[in-house]
Structure formats: structure tokens, C-alpha cells
Amino acid sequence: MKAATVRRYGGPDVITLEDLPQPEPKPVEVRVRVTAAGVTTADARLRANDAPRGFGLILRLITGVIRPRNPVPGMEFAGVVDATGTGVTGFLPGQRVFGTTGMSGGAHAEFLTIRADGRLLHQPDSLSDAEAAAFFFGGLTAADFLLDKAGLRPGERLLINGATGSVGSAALQIARSVGAEVTAVAGRANHALARKLGADAVIDYGAGPISGQWDVILDVVGTLPYPRAKGLLAEAGRLLPVTATLAEQIGAALRPRRGTHRISAGVIGEGRAAMERLIRLHRDGVYRPHLGRTLPFAEVRAAHALAGSRHKQGNVVIVMAQTAASGAQVRSATGVNLRDPVDGGLG
Ligand SMILES: NC(=O)c1ccc[n+]([C@@H]2O[C@H](COP(=O)([O-])OP(=O)(O)OC[C@H]3O[C@@H](n4cnc5c(N)ncnc54)[C@H](OP(=O)(O)O)[C@@H]3O)[C@@H](O)[C@H]2O)c1
Known part of the structure; x- marks a missing residue:
């Protein structure tokens, strides 16, 4: 082979x-x-x-x-x-x-x-x-952090930092189905995609420091460690560092509570139960x-x-x-053919 x-x-x-x-x-x-x-x-x-x-x-x-x-x-x-x-x-x-x-x-x-x-x-x-x-990759990660670690609730304000990659694009869909009010951080070129997947508001990370207040921050890219995220978290806010350094993970495990805030980091569970839940979310029309x-x-x-x-x-x-x-399987969810070879093939 x-x-x-x-x-x-x-x-x-x-x-x-x-x-x-x-x-x-x-x-x-x-x-x-x-x-x-x-x-x-x-x-x-x-x-x-x-x-x-x-x-x-x-x-x-x-x-x-x-x-x-x-x-x-x-x-x-x-x-x-x-x-x-x-x-x-x-x-x-x-x-x-x-x-x-x-x-x-x-x-x-x-x-x-x-x-x-x-x-x-x-x-x-x-x-x-x-x-x-x-x-599974983005979907399991988004579901684990938003549903299990944060317990995201309807009406909560959620910031997704890194919203249009694998984890972020799944998180947008899951958060929308929960009924959260979602702000997506991505480059300007991806703002239309973020809105299509469920963002209510968008922020360009190239346009200067982020300001606002959120109940939950999903930091996919790792640019919002707690010292920076602190001022963006509302009372009882939760920070979810998807990409945390070892020191940040140990810090979150030893001291998850910071005043009224909570930090939930760690590696996600990839067991069959989590996989089956994601399939249910797909069947319910939540996630693709x-x-x-x-x-x-x-x-x-x-x-x-x-x-x-x-x-x-x-x-x-x-x-x-x-x-x-x-040729049958090479298409996006919207049916657009995405087979678009780029340089670098090995023949
Ligand atoms: N804890 C766990 O168990 C676990 C599980 C899975 C993944 N992860 C980690 O999750 C991370 C991301 O995964 P991914 O596959 O979703 O990444 P990805 O597909 O590469 O997506 C990156 C996203 O971040 C945005 N972005 C880039 N630079 C940014 C910046 N400076 N500020 C804000 N947003 C920025 C990109 O937007 P533009 O394209 O518009 O620039 C894009 O939306 C990886 O580091 C991975 O190791 C952790």
C-alpha cells in the first residue's frame, strides 16, 4: 500500500x-x-x-x-x-x-x-x-470545552478566539444551537464564514486589542492567557484555553478559581461516548x-x-x-467542489 x-x-x-x-x-x-x-x-x-x-x-x-x-x-x-x-x-x-x-x-x-x-x-x-x-477533531474539542468544561447556557455571551479553523468552526455551530450570543475572532477575510456558521458579531484580531465582556471565552489560538482574558470576563466568567502551555495547564488544574472566574483547560476526551454524542449533534442538524x-x-x-x-x-x-x-466525495457541505490541488504533490 x-x-x-x-x-x-x-x-x-x-x-x-x-x-x-x-x-x-x-x-x-x-x-x-x-x-x-x-x-x-x-x-x-x-x-x-x-x-x-x-x-x-x-x-x-x-x-x-x-x-x-x-x-x-x-x-x-x-x-x-x-x-x-x-x-x-x-x-x-x-x-x-x-x-x-x-x-x-x-x-x-x-x-x-x-x-x-x-x-x-x-x-x-x-x-x-x-x-x-x-x-471528530474540531467537533470533539469544541463539544468537550463548550458543553462539558464550560456548561455553556442559552443567552450567555461567548467569545471564540480563533473561530474559523477546525475547532472554531465546530464551536460556532454548537454554540449557536445552545442559544449563546457568539462573537467570533478571526482575520477579516473569514468574517463572512464566521457569520454563516453562527457568529452574531465578528472581531478582526489584526485591528488592535479586543475589548468587551463575555461569560465564556474559548481561546483556541492561545493568545488570551488569563492575565489578558481577565478584563474581558464578566462576573462568574469561564476561560477555556484550548491551547495552553504546560505551566498554564498545571496552574488551571491547581487553581481553577480566580475570584469569581474559572479556568478549565486540559486534553479532551475522545472516547466512544463523546464520539456518539457528536454524531447525535450531527443527526440533530447542529453540526457538520x-x-x-x-x-x-x-x-x-x-x-x-x-x-x-x-x-x-x-x-x-x-x-x-x-x-x-x-469525484463523488470531494465536495463541501454546500455541494461546492473543493478539489483544488495546490503545489507540493509527491506524485
Ligand atoms: N486541548 C485539546 O485537547 C486540544 C484538542 C484539539 C486541538 N487543540 C489545539 O487547538 C489549536 C487550534 O486548532 P485548530 O485546528 O482549530 O486551528 P486552525 O484550524 O489552524 O485555526 C486557527 C484559527 O485561529 C485564527 N487565528 C490565527 N491567528 C490568530 C490570532 N492572532 N488571534 C486570533 N485568531 C487567530 C485563524 O483565523 P484566520 O485564518 O482568519 O487567521 C483561524 O480561525 C491547536 O493549537 C491544537 O493543538 C487542543
Whole structure:
């Protein structure tokens, strides 16, 4: 099979396409023929060993000290069950599935194996393969922070700092469904998108310091640590630092209360219950992942460069050759064809 590989940490140019043996499913595993895979900020961070300050060594201990332990990157995928281990129930060859391999990676390849009782679910027909591949990263993060950590309530004023990327575009949709009054911070070029996804007001981060009062601040980009966010939080306001340094995370864990304010940081839960809740939100018409760019697998380097840019719209997805050839799945939620190859392909 063709697989993207990262044999040393670095920029997008360290990625190569290699021929690797197809993985064999263990008795409890399913082999998935990948049709599309998300290329997320986390994939770009892992490839570059670029963790928020303080997490660099911890990240290397998890992913490999000298070089990535699993050379195949990628977490989020959509695909078709190709084979099942002898002990697998609940999945049959040919069924459309989607899920996430988490930190173990392996999704930027034509085939992957994953435990059947792990983070693997049946794909709803209402999602294209590209949308299914972009479903979980931003959506799980936004739902965890807004619903679980903040307990966002109708009528509350919410500021989303970094509102049109993967996490922000999901957060806008979820916040709208809760009935919050949402202010989105993004570059001017993305203000129309923010409004379309649910923002009541928009702020250009290039136009000077932010001013106002909010009940909840979701800081996706990490430019509003508590000392800066303090003056923007209303009485009993909650700060949600999605991208926190190690010191900020420890500080939030040891001292979550600051006067009437509360800080809730941490890594999100990606268990099946959280995944199933997100699927329910999709079925209820609340959430659909926003597709920014959808690129052929051969352009995985360009996809990684976009994912690490900190300025992408929604989600970046790579589609495998057989999916791209059909043309059927390479479209946005609005039906606009987003297959728009950019330079940097590996052929
Ligand atoms: N805690 C957790 O468990 C967890 C889980 C998932 C993700 N994360 C973290 O979440 C972060 C963001 O993820 P993402 O995938 O949503 O990012 P992304 O897709 O790259 O989106 C970045 C967003 O930030 C905006 N932005 C860029 N510079 C800004 C600035 N100076 N001020 C305000 N907004 C700015 C961009 O707008 P323009 O494009 O208009 O510039 C865009 O809307 C990553 O650092 C990731 O590691 C944490």
C-alpha cells in the first residue's frame, strides 16, 4: 500500500510517500481501506514536534524520542471495512466506517488497522467521505470545552478566539444551537464564514486589542492567557484555553478559581461516548464539519503545510486515489467542489 511516512521530525518536506506492507488485522481488529483522512493541526504539531511550551519532551516520550515510533502520521479517517479479525463482531467487510486512531497515527495511508471496540464507528449516510474524515477533531474539542468544561447556557455571551479553523468552526455551530450570543475572532477575510456558521458579531484580531465582556471565552489560538482574558470576563466568567502551555495547564488544574472566574483547560476526551454524542449533534442538524481544502493523497505535504499554517478555514482533508477518481466525495457541505490541488504533490 501507499503510505505517507515521517522518518524524522521536521517541516512538511520530511514527508515521503512509500510502499509499505498492508497491515494485518489482529483478532480484535478491523482493517480499513481509507477513503479520506483529515490532516489536522495535531498532525502538523506531531510531525514537527511542535507542542505548546513545556510539552515538547512529554510529546517525544509519547511519539518517539529520536524519531516518530510509527512513521505513518494521521489520526482521523473515513473508509470501508476491508477485513476483520476472527474475534470481531459489529463490523462487516464493505461497511462505511470512520474514526480516529489518536496518537498512534497511521491514517495517512491506504489501509490502517484499528480495534473494533476502539474509536471506530459506522459512518452516517448524511456525510461524504471527506466530511467523515474531518468529523471528530474540531467537533470533539469544541463539544468537550463548550458543553462539558464550560456548561455553556442559552443567552450567555461567548467569545471564540480563533473561530474559523477546525475547532472554531465546530464551536460556532454548537454554540449557536445552545442559544449563546457568539462573537467570533478571526482575520477579516473569514468574517463572512464566521457569520454563516453562527457568529452574531465578528472581531478582526489584526485591528488592535479586543475589548468587551463575555461569560465564556474559548481561546483556541492561545493568545488570551488569563492575565489578558481577565478584563474581558464578566462576573462568574469561564476561560477555556484550548491551547495552553504546560505551566498554564498545571496552574488551571491547581487553581481553577480566580475570584469569581474559572479556568478549565486540559486534553479532551475522545472516547466512544463523546464520539456518539457528536454524531447525535450531527443527526440533530447542529453540526457538520466545515471543509476548507480537500486535496489528493499525493499532495499530503501541501495538506500538512496548510494544517500547520494556523490560518486554515475549517478542516483540511486528503482523499485517496479511488475516492478522488470517483469525484463523488470531494465536495463541501454546500455541494461546492473543493478539489483544488495546490503545489507540493509527491506524485
Ligand atoms: N486541548 C485539546 O485537547 C486540544 C484538542 C484539539 C486541538 N487543540 C489545539 O487547538 C489549536 C487550534 O486548532 P485548530 O485546528 O482549530 O486551528 P486552525 O484550524 O489552524 O485555526 C486557527 C484559527 O485561529 C485564527 N487565528 C490565527 N491567528 C490568530 C490570532 N492572532 N488571534 C486570533 N485568531 C487567530 C485563524 O483565523 P484566520 O485564518 O482568519 O487567521 C483561524 O480561525 C491547536 O493549537 C491544537 O493543538 C487542543
